[in-house]
Every structure is written in C-alpha cells, then in structure tokens.
Amino acid sequence: xxxxxxxxxxxxxxxxxxxxxxxxxxxxxKYREETxxxxxxxxxxxxxxxxxxxxxxxxKEVVRLTDxxxxxxxxxxxxxxxxxxxxxxxxxKSQIEKFQSDHFEVWMDDFGSGFSSLNVLKDYDFNYLKIxxxxxxxxxxxxxxxxxxxxxxxxxxxxxxLTEGVETKEHLDFLKEAGCDLVQGYxxxxxxxxxxxxKVLEEKGVGM
Numbered sequence: 001x002x003x004x005x006x007x008x009x010x011x012x013x014x015x016x017x018x019x020x021x022x023x024x025x026x027x028x029x030k031y032r033e034e035t036x037x038x039x040x041x042x043x044x045x046x047x048x049x050x051x052x053x054x055x056x057x058x059x060k061e062v063v064r065l066t067d068x069x070x071x072x073x074x075x076x077x078x079x080x081x082x083x084x085x086x087x088x089x090x091x092x093k094s095q096i097e098k099f100q101s102d103h104f105e106v107w108m109d110d111f112g113s114g115f116s117s118l119n120v121l122k123d124y125d126f127n128y129l130k131i132x133x134x135x136x137x138x139x140x141x142x143x144x145x146x147x148x149x150x151x152x153x154x155x156x157x158x159x160x161x162l163t164e165g166v167e168t169k170e171h172l173d174f175l176k177e178a179g180c181d182l183v184q185g186y187x188x189x190x191x192x193x194x195x196x197x198x199k200v201l202e203e204k205g206v207g208m
Contacts, residue, residue: 028069133165
C-alpha cells in the first residue's frame with residue numbers, strides 16, 4: 001500500500017503511533033532473528049510522525065523495544081520531517097537530544113521541501129540530512145548548484161548527507177563527485193518486501 005493511502009487516515013484518527021510502534025517491533029524482531037542466525041546486519045531507518053511525540057512516550061517505547069530484542073541503539077536511525085518541528089515549544093528538541101544521547105541517530109527527512117529548513121539547522125542537531133528527491137526530479141544546472149551547496153554546508157556543520165530519488169547513473173555519478181555520503185532511489189530498487197530485497201541484492205552482487 002502506498003503510504004499516502006493510509007498515513008493521513010491514521011493521523012486523523014490519532015492511531016498513527018500504534019502503526020509506528022508495531023513497525024518498530026517488526027524491525028527489532030527481524031534484527032534479532034537475523035543476528036541469531038549469524039547474519040550481518042546494517043542499520044535501518046524508520047520515520048516518526050509528529051503525533052508519535054504527542055500520543056505516546058515515543059522515546060520510552062523505542063528504548064523498551066530495542067532493549068527487549070537486544071538491538072544496539074546505533075542500529076536504528078530515526079527520521080523526522082521538518083513538519084514534525086512546526087510550533088515546537090522545545091519538547092521535541094529535548095526528545096531528539098535524548099535519542100542522540102542514547103546513541104540513536106536522528107536524521108532530517110525531505111530536507112529542502114519546507115520553508116524554514118535552514119532555520120531548523122540552526123536550532124536542531126541532526127546526524128544526517130536526507131536531501132529531498134524533487135531536486136533530482138527536475139535535474140537542471142540550478143539543481144546541481146543547490147545540491148552541491150547543501151552538501152558543502154552539511155560538511156561544515158559536521159552533518160552527513162543522503163540524497164533521495166536517485167534514478168539514473170547520471171544522478172549517481174554527480175552525487176559521488178559532489179561528495180554526497182549516501183544515496184537512495186529506484187536506480188537500485190523500488191521498495192520491496194524483505195525477502196525480495198535480499199534477492200535483488202544477491203542478483204546485483206551487493207553484500208552487507
């Protein structure tokens with residue numbers, strides 16, 4: 001199911017936190033299963049909604065589940081969008097700091113899609129910026145200048161960068177040359193169920 005088909009409905013019903021904590025449990029279960037089988041794992045990212053912070057003690061839930069399944073905190077990266085920070089009275093900032101002090105990374109998703117992204121960087125500390133895919137969708141010289149500028153600024157702030165929406169080798173080559181740390185997009189694969197992802201990685205010769 002595309003997220004647009006259900007996220008809005010769950011947010012309106014104030015039930016989004018139930019889905020998000022369920023998904024986190026599935027991530028932790030899978031980590032424990034793979035690790036116990038002797039397989040190497042890499043960190044996984046998951047998104048938190050603004051309502052997760054309002055409807056439950058999301059920090060407590062994340063710590064409880066990672067402790068239950070013995071998942072090292074550095075194996076989970078928490079992604080939040082700029083809209084999560086709208087009208088923040090300091091509470092969400094304090095929660096981000098608690099996550100980071102407990103060795104979770106916190107990433108800013110869809111960077112550049114909002115109106116106050118630069119102001120957010122002044123007031124919040126993030127481990128990574130995920131540069132919004134729209135910069136690559138209309139891949140012009142202007143886009144390249146903006147992406148380069150974001151990457152350079154992030155480096156000077158000691159923040160990692162990931163660019164979303166990589167669909168062509170041209171995108172990939174440009175981002176490598178520009179110094180982007182990580183990339184994500186259909187050039188590698190569309191979103192797939194876990195077992196299918198593993199098959200695609202095997203077919204492409206990608207190892208953990």
